[in-house]
Amino acid sequence: MLEKAYNGAMAKKSAPIEIACPCCHSKLVIDPQLAAVLSHTPPAKTAPDVDISDAARILAEQARRREDKFRESWEAENKKEDLLARKFEEALKKAHGEPTEKPLRDFDLE
Numbered sequence: 001m002l003e004k005a006y007n008g009a010m011a012k013k014s015a016p017i018e019i020a021c022p023c024c025h026s027k028l029v030i031d032p033q034l035a036a037v038l039s040h041t042p043p044a045k046t047a048p049d050v051d052i053s054d055a056a057r058i059l060a061e062q063a064r065r066r067e068d069k070f071r072e073s074w075e076a077e078n079k080k081e082d083l084l085a086r087k088f089e090e091a092l093k094k095a096h097g098e099p100t101e102k103p104l105r106d107f108d109l110e
């Protein structure tokens with residue numbers, strides 16, 4: 001009985017279905033009996049469409065962006081010490097203005 005059921009299930013096995021995704025154009029292989037994707041092949045990637053005459057402009061733009069980012073990080077690093085000093089002063093003023101309290105411990109809660 002078990003052998004007949006096994007052979008019957010194997011006889012009903014159908015061929016996998018190949019489908020092209022309408023969104024990304026990838027290839028999917030689907031098993032209809034299991035209702036599962038067996039394999040996925042992504043579409044071939046195309047090279048970016050860049051004109052050679054535009055290469056000099058693109059490189060100059062990238063160099064300008066690098067210089068801008070470097071300048072911004074340099075300025076931030078130079079201001080870092082002053083910023084930390086001001087934050088410390090503000091926290092110190094806040095700490096002097098508040099009354100000191102005994103810290104609450106987990107042991108105190110029980």
